């Protein structure tokens with residue numbers, strides 16, 4: 212028998228699948244137990260553990276696996292599979308059991324027996340060779356026969372496809388991903404147009420598809436290649452630079468560069484131009500004047516405009532008189548022990564009266580304080596309880612608070628005492644789509660969204676279209692912060708278009724409390740470097756050091772904070788880039804040694820180059836709505852379980868995000884990273900008692916004014932800058948970030964008529980300096 216199965220000397224194991232130990236539905240990584248029937252491997256146990264990327268295999272079905280044995284440091288010997296094939300049974304009972312086992316629609320034991328009696332023990336091979344043999348089986352309808360053949364082909368097909376894909380150079384994981392998209396058509400699609408993969412399969416970029424194109428002899432000027440190049444360039448442009456469109460010239464030039472860089476062959480501009488037109492005719496790109504858009508971004512911008520207009524079309528929302536407002540305001544000021552400034556009062560009143568409103572201002576200008584006022588006055592004036600417990604599923608809590616990150620939402624909860632959530636959660640993000648939209652809007656009377664500068668064009672559109680016309684919406688944000696990670700600059704464009712009632716808070720209150728961090732932030736925002744930058748202040752200091760010294764200096768500063776009793780969670784080191792001698796990775800390594808060193812009693816687990824240890828501070832890198840953790844959330848490793856200690860038979864890391872415990876199997880650890888130091892981008896929306904900010908020339912490529920401004924405004928109590936003054940100056944002077952190509956501003960101003968535009972208070976007051984609306988109101992009241 213062994214001679215019979217030789218497979219050109221390749222290692223194989225033929226056996227029965229007796230149990231699945233682990234199966235990941237997303238990437239199909241599987242660990243199964245196989246009872247060996249035949250193999251050309253020497254010294255093999257009766258049962259072996261087989262790992263690889265494949266769909267859920269039929270229990271007790273027979274397969275032949277091709278691969279090799281590897282020694283896993285923890286799990287021991289495992290057979291790691293490159294590809295496999297299903298073996299069809301060849302005994303009478305086996306065939307009957309297989310055909311009637313539920314996989315073949317409409318075939319029960321009786322029909323299966325009839326098939327075997329007619330075609331014999333080799334029935335399955337015979338059917339695969341020639342499906343017409345099924346015509347001789349009594350009482351088997353043509354439809355059932357066809358279905359039976361197709362199901363058999365499907366199972367056989369997978370094996371052939373996997374082998375062919377591996378010959379094209381795809382590993383088992385990517386092969387399985389491709390197969391999941393195209394199924395039986397995989398090879399046909401790849402052979403006719405490998406560039407299709409770029410559009411359809413996540414993880415395959417233009418470069419990879421182009422290598423395949425070259426292998427398959429597709430010419431440099433081939434329309435499929437040019438089209439894929441166009442789509443790739445525009446997507447990269449939008450995702451990496453944050454633009455919403457590319458001009459004709461830009462797209463043409465960049466596509467030409469890309470296509471010619473990869474092959475020693477000139478690509479004709481006319482051909483590129485023609486394919487750009489074809490793509491727009493097919494709706495894969497949208498053209499407007501000389502601009503090219505990815506359709507989803509084009510329609511998202513349009514959606515934002517039409518929804519802003521829809522919301523603004525609602526009339527004045529104030530169902531209360533000015534006297535009632537002032538009374539409620541007075542009561543709240545007393546309760547909260549605060550005296551709002553005139554501007555802050557204006558903000559509260561306009562917010563309460565407008566269907567859509569923007570509150571903006573730098574750090575410490577009182578945005579949070581005003582949000583609090585809005586919430587309490589809204590409840591008072593509408594006779595609503597602010598106790599979420601007094602509402603139920605039929606009548607949900609009417610005031611919705613949301614923010615782009617979990618931490619920003621948590622801060623909203625802390626400052627208002629009310630439930631707040633991420634925008635993704637509010638909109639019912641399921642991992643591959645939003646539940647909420649125009650057909651199933653969110654419920655409530657008032658929605659306040661904080662940190663609006665972080666919201667990109669897609670999310671803003673989804674959010675706005677999910678808002679019912681009866682709901683009042685307030686956007687809060689600081690346009691000088693870093694723009695959203697995704698494309699667009701929605702808050703900036705909304706503010707510039709001046710179509711939504713807006714109040715800008717400018718007076719700084721935290722400064723009045725003696726914060727020199729806030730005054731530094733405001734100076735940077737205006738492009739100034741205060742003369743006292745390097746002079747130690749009560750709440751900030753600047754430690755001069757070179758790029759080579761900065762890691763040690765950061766460590767020393769963190770060490771002294773630790774000695775003063777601060778915990779890792781209070782001290783946040785922020786840096787702009789991951790790699791390099793002063794990069795985030797290096798800083799994390801150093802800070803882990805300081806805050807959570809190796810200890811015999813502390814469990815740890817190695818993942819790639821990184822060691823995770825119980826007690827480590829970690830950062831979530833992706834949204835995981837099922838677990839209620841989101842990109843940017845910071846947690847702590849509270850437990851590590853090794854594979855031999857649990858039924859899943861795999862290493863597990865448990866992270867607590869403010870009490871919400873999330874378990875990560877080892878292969879999902881790429882979802883987290885150490886957070887002693889994190890990127891400034893990821894820190895948006897969060898605040899920390901102590902921020903240590905290294906700024907050195909090796910960060911040159913990244914240094915920008917809004918980056919430094921964002922980093923500095925993350926610190927609540929102490930800010931320690933370390934590094935080179937010139938690097939800091941260079942960053943403050945560089946402002947070339949605000950040039951995202953968007954058309955939201957133009958679309959807003961063109962679509963929303965001037966009658967609809969509500970002038971912001973400051974403009975409405977032109978010529979009435981010194982006189983405020985409150986002067987009139989107070990007269991009314993008295």
Ligand SMILES: Nc1ncnc2c1ncn2[C@@H]1O[C@H](COP(=O)(O)OP(=O)(O)OP(=O)(O)O)[C@@H](O)[C@H]1O
Pocket residue numbers: 549550551552555572573574575576577578579580581720721
């Ligand atoms: N009218 C006021 N009178 C006295 N103190 C005020 C007033 N407005 C705000 N503050 C105080 O100023 C500080 C900053 O206010 P707040 O946190 O609301 O600002 P913010 O704009 O939300 O700042 P950040 O964006 O940095 O969180 C708080 O301590 C707050 O109590």
